Amino acid sequence: MKSKSRQKEIKKILMTGNEAIAQGAIDAGCRFYAGYPITPQNELTAYMARCMPDSGGVFVQSESEVAAINMVFGASCAGARSMTSSSSPGISLKQEGISYIAGAELPAVVVNIMRGGPGLGNIWPSQSDYFQATRGGGHGDYHSIVLAPSSVQEAYDLMFLAFDLADNYRNPVMVLGDGILGQMMEPLQVTSHKSQVTGQKAVVCLPIGKATSQKTWALTGCEGRNPNIIKSFRMKEGDLEKLNLALQKKYKAIRQKEARFESLFLEDAKIIIVAYGTMARIAKGAVGMLRAKGKKAGLLRPITLWPFPEKVFKDLQARNSKLKTLLVTEMSYGQMLEDVKLALDGKLKVEFLGRAGGGVPTEEDIIRKAGKIL
Amino acid sequence: MAKVKIDIEKCKGCFLCVSFCPKRLIKPDSKLNRRGVRPAKMEIDSQCLGCAMCAVICPDCCIEIYK
Amino acid sequence: MKEAQKIFSRPRSLRNISTHYCGGCGHGIAHRLVAEIVDELGIRERVIAVAPVGCAVIAYDYWDFDCSEAAHGRALAVATGIKRVRPQNIVFTYQGDGDLAAIGTSETIHAANRGENVTVIFINNAIYGMTGGQMAPTTLLGQRTATTPAGRQIGVHGAPLKISEMLALLPAVKYIERVSLHSPQEVLKAKSAIKRAFQSQIDNLGFSMVEVLSACPTYWDMPPKKALDWIRDVMSKEFPLGRIK
Numbered sequence: 268m269k270s271k272s273r274q275k276e277i278k279k280i281l282m283t284g285n286e287a288i289a290q291g292a293i294d295a296g297c298r299f300y301a302g303y304p305i306t307p308q309n310e311l312t313a314y315m316a317r318c319m320p321d322s323g324g325v326f327v328q329s330e331s332e333v334a335a336i337n338m339v340f341g342a343s344c345a346g347a348r349s350m351t352s353s354s355s356p357g358i359s360l361k362q363e364g365i366s367y368i369a370g371a372e373l374p375a376v377v378v379n380i381m382r383g384g385p386g387l388g389n390i391w392p393s394q395s396d397y398f399q400a401t402r403g404g405g406h407g408d409y410h411s412i413v414l415a416p417s418s419v420q421e422a423y424d425l426m427f428l429a430f431d432l433a434d435n436y437r438n439p440v441m442v443l444g445d446g447i448l449g450q451m452m453e454p455l456q457v458t459s460h461k462s463q464v465t466g467q468k469a470v471v472c473l474p475i476g477k478a479t480s481q482k483t484w485a486l487t488g489c490e491g492r493n494p495n496i497i498k499s500f501r502m503k504e505g506d507l508e509k510l511n512l513a514l515q516k517k518y519k520a521i522r523q524k525e526a527r528f529e530s531l532f533l534e535d536a537k538i539i540i541v542a543y544g545t546m547a548r549i550a551k552g553a554v555g556m557l558r559a560k561g562k563k564a565g566l567l568r569p570i571t572l573w574p575f576p577e578k579v580f581k582d583l584q585a586r587n588s589k590l591k592t593l594l595v596t597e598m599s600y601g602q603m604l605e606d607v608k609l610a611l612d613g614k615l616k617v618e619f620l621g622r623a624g625g626g627v628p629t630e631e632d633i634i635r636k637a638g639k640i641l
Numbered sequence: 642m643a644k645v646k647i648d649i650e651k652c653k654g655c656f657l658c659v660s661f662c663p664k665r666l667i668k669p670d671s672k673l674n675r676r677g678v679r680p681a682k683m684e685i686d687s688q689c690l691g692c693a694m695c696a697v698i699c700p701d702c703c704i705e706i707y708k
Numbered sequence: 709m710k711e712a713q714k715i716f717s718r719p720r721s722l723r724n725i726s727t728h729y730c731g732g733c734g735h736g737i738a739h740r741l742v743a744e745i746v747d748e749l750g751i752r753e754r755v756i757a758v759a760p761v762g763c764a765v766i767a768y769d770y771w772d773f774d775c776s777e778a779a780h781g782r783a784l785a786v787a788t789g790i791k792r793v794r795p796q797n798i799v800f801t802y803q804g805d806g807d808l809a810a811i812g813t814s815e816t817i818h819a820a821n822r823g824e825n826v827t828v829i830f831i832n833n834a835i836y837g838m839t840g841g842q843m844a845p846t847t848l849l850g851q852r853t854a855t856t857p858a859g860r861q862i863g864v865h866g867a868p869l870k871i872s873e874m875l876a877l878l879p880a881v882k883y884i885e886r887v888s889l890h891s892p893q894e895v896l897k898a899k900s901a902i903k904r905a906f907q908s909q910i911d912n913l914g915f916s917m918v919e920v921l922s923a924c925p926t927y928w929d930m931p932p933k934k935a936l937d938w939i940r941d942v943m944s945k946e947f948p949l950g951r952i953k
Contacts, residue, residue, distance in 0.1 A: 298793065299789065299792065299793050301789070325792045325793060327788065327792065327822075329785070329818075330814055330815070330817075330818035331814060333782070333785075333814075333815075334782070334785040334788075334814065334815050334818065335785075337778065337779060337782035337785035337786050337789070337815070338785045338786070338788050338789035338792075339789060340776075340778070340779075340782075340785075340786050340789060341758070341776070341778075341785065341786035341787060341788060341789020341790040341791075342789035342790065342792065342793045343789070344756075344776045344786070344789070344790055345756070345789065345790045345793045345794045345797075346793070346794075347793040349789065349793075363779055364779065364782070367777075367779050371776075371777065486756045486774040486775075486776055486790065486794075486797075487756075487774070487794065487797070488753050488754035488755065488756065488773075488774055488794075488797050489752070489753055489772075489773050489774050490753035490754065491753075494771075494772055494773050494774050494775065495774050495775075496768045496769075496774075496775050496776070497775075497776040497777065498759075498768065498776070498777040499777065500765060500766070500777055502766070
């Protein structure tokens with residue numbers, strides 16, 4: 268929808284992570300947003316309120332997180348690229364809707380700017396919703412695709428991928444950030460994007476009210492075709508199992524094709540720090556400082572948390588015989604740790620460093636722990 | 642003169658049509674349908690007014706009226 | 709003999725299959741009325757229905773136009789999403805009393821208060837049918853249900869919830885009428901009300917709702933005709949019929 272001249276123009280602007288996610292979504296063709304206020308993601312909702320109408324889209328402040336995710340269900344039924352955002356307690360409320368979206372095979376993007384839990388917790392950054400995000404979260408055998416940006420630029424960029432993946436797989440996609448990423452301000456380069464999904468043509472979102480020719484399943488009124496039905500309810504004997512088998516097939520394809528990660532010094536590291544999102548920025552700093560001291564540290568940063576980039580973990584030993592230990596660091600108490608251990612299948616030693624409830628492991632904490640291991 | 646056509650296989654035997662026929666022309670049939678219920682049956686076709694009260698109240702859309 | 713003309717038959721928008729509803733259940737009549745109005749207004753190709761959770765959960769199998777499901781109580785949030793991105797379509801929800809006035813009360817009130825230009829067909833049968841006859845928000849005082857075995861008592865369970873009257877207080881609500889399916893005459897009145905509600909949406913006036921008093925012979929433990937008489941003699945005294953707004 269952008270004019271050609273605008274696509275060529277390369278802009279650099281200063282933005283918070285929350286705003287970059289909102290702008291990224293709009294630039295990726297999102298035309299429906301519903302959300303309910305919750306800290307620390309309020310700037311995202313406010314940005315959408317300000318900018319969505321100018322982009323020809325719809326902004327609704329819903330009466331609850333439950334209503335917001337169900338409005339997204341509706342807008343997605345009608346063919347629009349749709350999203351909602353919230354923070355941990357609000358995301359818990361959205362789980363019902365996410366399960367229905369997964370069951371009805373609708374595309375939708377959900378942003379979680381995580382805060383401390385359990386319960387009302389606090390408004391400090393946290394990564395404690397990893398299990399909820401990667402294991403499904405709601406009822407039933409389903410997965411959301413989970414993307415974890417670690418900078419404002421990446422938060423913007425991943426919104427394009429999020430909507431492409433959602434449309435191509437007709438599956439919920441969660442963008443998992445935390446309070447630091449949401450509130451942090453960094454320079455951002457807004458550029459034109461193509462679909463990053465292998466072998467798939469990008470699904471372009473058309474302006475509100477126009478039929479989406481590529482979404483033949485969407486509810487647009489049955490003019491010139493048989494009626495479409497969108498549902499997750501399968502009462503007839505065997506039908507629900509059939510749906511589940513189809514979902515499992517889809518998840519297998521996603522596991523094979525869509526795992527993404529970033530790595531540093533995997534070839535010669537004696538210790539690899541594993542971290543995602545904000546924690547990976549801190550880990551990256553620690554790796555640099557360790558290297559400066561002559562200590563061979565490396566970094567492995569999963570970008571997709573589901574599918575978890577298992578293969579790179581499985582191949583580590585074969586790539587680097589000097590590697591002894593992985594140090595998993597999280598702003599939670601050992602959630603991603605389980606996926607790392609599952610991927611390694613007992614082949615390498617895994618240590619853990621984590622804090623939560625507002626506590627954030629520092630570079631010094633990581634260096635100290637790594638020093639003990641080395 | 643009107644004609645009432647009842648789809649006996651769709652009939653669930655609630656007999657609301659029987660109750661609301663102003664001339665009491667519809668009766669429960671003596672035979673069962675495939676559901677195992679006695680469907681409604683137009684007994685005295687010749688007196689039907691074609692008022693469609695039976696069709697309007699039928700919850701299962703079993704009744705067609707010709708006039 | 710002159711060839712007889714068909715003067716009453718199944719509407720185009722109602723599929724020619726048997727429903728799963730119990731004998732004498734009002735849902736079948738309400739489904740047919742909606743289908744008749746969709747046909748009469750010529751909107752079959754642009755209507756989008758949102759089906760509830762409850763006995764009418766598979767309403768989309770019976771109507772022959774685009775339909776979505778919604779989680780229990782969330783139909784009006786789903787309808788909001790659909791209508792906001794496709795304002796040229798005619799969007800309606802079909803919800804029972806538990807769906808609309810208990811678990812979905814919040815979604816109902818706020819969609820109405822925002823003046824979403826959608827239509828609601830609200831089936832009030834004073835009971836939860838699908839789950840086995842439990843107390844609904846609209847269950848009458850004294851009415852025995854699976855969860856009020858001694859009858860609903862005001863001090864324990866609260867009074868029957870009059871959601872239509874509550875919604876009528878909201879400025880963005882443009883049309884609300886309570887109708888009943890207890891006789892052919894009332895069914896025809898209900899049809900007129902449903903038509904007015906859809907016309908209100910076509911004219912972009914805002915939120916419109918028709919509350920339909922409908923029989924549940926199975927969980928009222930009454931033969932079908934007696935259930936209709938109970939609506940006439942008892943239920944409609946608690947829920948008076950007519951235009952509310």
